[in-house]
Amino acid sequence: MKKIYHLADTHIGYSAYRKIDEATGLNQREVDTYEAFKQFVDYALKEKPDVILHAGDLFDSVRPTNRAISFVLSQIIRLSEAGIPFVVISGNHETPRLKETGNVLSLFEHIPHVHLVYENKYELVEIDDLKVHAVPHCDDIESEKKKIRSCDNNGFNIALLHASVLCAGLPTPRFMMHDFNEQVVNIDDLTNFDYIALGHFHRCTKVREDAYYAGSTERFSFNEVYGKRGFLEVRLRQDGGKEVISHELRTREMVDLEPIICSSLDEHEIKNAIKHRILECNPKEKVVRLKVQDIPTHIYHSLDFDDMKRLTRSAVHFEIKYEFRKNNESFSAEHPAFRSLHTEFDHFIRKYTIGAQINKTKLKELGLKYMQEWEKDSEEE
Numbered sequence: 001m002k003k004i005y006h007l008a009d010t011h012i013g014y015s016a017y018r019k020i021d022e023a024t025g026l027n028q029r030e031v032d033t034y035e036a037f038k039q040f041v042d043y044a045l046k047e048k049p050d051v052i053l054h055a056g057d058l059f060d061s062v063r064p065t066n067r068a069i070s071f072v073l074s075q076i077i078r079l080s081e082a083g084i085p086f087v088v089i090s091g092n093h094e095t096p097r098l099k100e101t102g103n104v105l106s107l108f109e110h111i112p113h114v115h116l117v118y119e120n121k122y123e124l125v126e127i128d129d130l131k132v133h134a135v136p137h138c139d140d141i142e143s144e145k146k147k148i149r150s151c152d153n154n155g156f157n158i159a160l161l162h163a164s165v166l167c168a169g170l171p172t173p174r175f176m177m178h179d180f181n182e183q184v185v186n187i188d189d190l191t192n193f194d195y196i197a198l199g200h201f202h203r204c205t206k207v208r209e210d211a212y213y214a215g216s217t218e219r220f221s222f223n224e225v226y227g228k229r230g231f232l233e234v235r236l237r238q239d240g241g242k243e244v245i246s247h248e249l250r251t252r253e254m255v256d257l258e259p260i261i262c263s264s265l266d267e268h269e270i271k272n273a274i275k276h277r278i279l280e281c282n283p284k285e286k287v288v289r290l291k292v293q294d295i296p297t298h299i300y301h302s303l304d305f306d307d308m309k310r311l312t313r314s315a316v317h318f319e320i321k322y323e324f325r326k327n328n329e330s331f332s333a334e335h336p337a338f339r340s341l342h343t344e345f346d347h348f349i350r351k352y353t354i355g356a357q358i359n360k361t362k363l364k365e366l367g368l369k370y371m372q373e374w375e376k377d378s379e380e381e
């Protein structure tokens with residue numbers, strides 16, 4: 001029996017939002033991605049798989065920081081010292097557009113038991129009786145993939161790719177990330193493999209009986225809220241039997257709250273709904289998004305941003321996204337006292353004589369500019 005760990009899309013070096021991890025002084029989300037990868041390595045050292053396959057996007061960018069590189073190095077060395085073979089292909093995130101830039105993965109050459117595939121072409125990596133047919137992100141992934149031939153011998157054959165895949169029954173590429181330089185590859189001709197280990201799509205997915213996306217080890221956007229994060233354990237038996245087990249990693253909670261639709265709510269109800277949603281989700285240590293849809297601008301301007309800031313302070317990130325109601329500038333008698341600051345100011349300038357030398361248009365522009373700056377500041381604080 002062969003025990004293989006398949007992971008992908010660790011995106012080391014990613015960082016987001018403003019929250020700083022107190023222990024390290026580093027961006028909290030950057031630390032989170034480190035933690036997820038370290039958890040995986042800890043697990044591997046304990047369970048000792050025969051091989052680890054990383055299906056690309058080990059790093060988040062072509063030029064990760066020294067800190068990110070040094071972190072990955074320390075983890076790869078732990079695996080190397082334990083004698084666990086580690087195969088990694090370059091994904092679209094770390095592959096440079098220009099070859100002369102050089103690939104960051106090349107730094108890990110010469111570490112025992114580490115196999116790096118980043119040369120823009122198909123390569124075969126052999127580890128005992130296991131053949132890993134590796135296709136990194138490359139300019140012409142379709143033709144590189146065609147070079148793969150499963151060698152029918154006594155050993156095991158695995159294909160390792162980083163792309164959005166197409167296959168029979170899936171007429172359109174369904175595993176797109178919509179990020180830069182994304183490649184699409186058809187896997188219909190990849191038959192007679194014991195397993196196809198895929199990277200790029202961040203949600204753990206069985207594409208075909210023999211082909212899986214491991215998914216990412218952390219969440220990198222609100223599109224990735226759903227589904228567990230972790231890695232796959234693939235057990236291949238000599239008789240051709242196979243078992244795929246998913247292992248979840250502990251990651252930070254990311255929540256996309258049910259949007260508040262303001263259409264049929266009055267000002268009081270809108271304010272209550274926002275407060276209620278915030279308290280209800282218990283934002284402590286979480287990454288949260290709340291959409292407030294169809295909110296009239298004058299109500300938005302009367303929100304208590306200081307109070308909302310206080311209520312969401314314990315979150316790693318709490319994002320409130322406002323979508324404003326259109327055509328709401330015709331204020332009826334319903335809300336005479338709650339016109340927005342903008343409207344009041346505009347009204348003031350038009351109605352009153354402010355002095356013969358004052359350019360009203362200029363004054364209005366300046367006033368609006370300061371109000372916008374102030375609003376922006378109070379949102380950012």
Ligand SMILES: [Mn+2]
Binds near residue numbers: 091
């Ligand atoms: Mn990718």
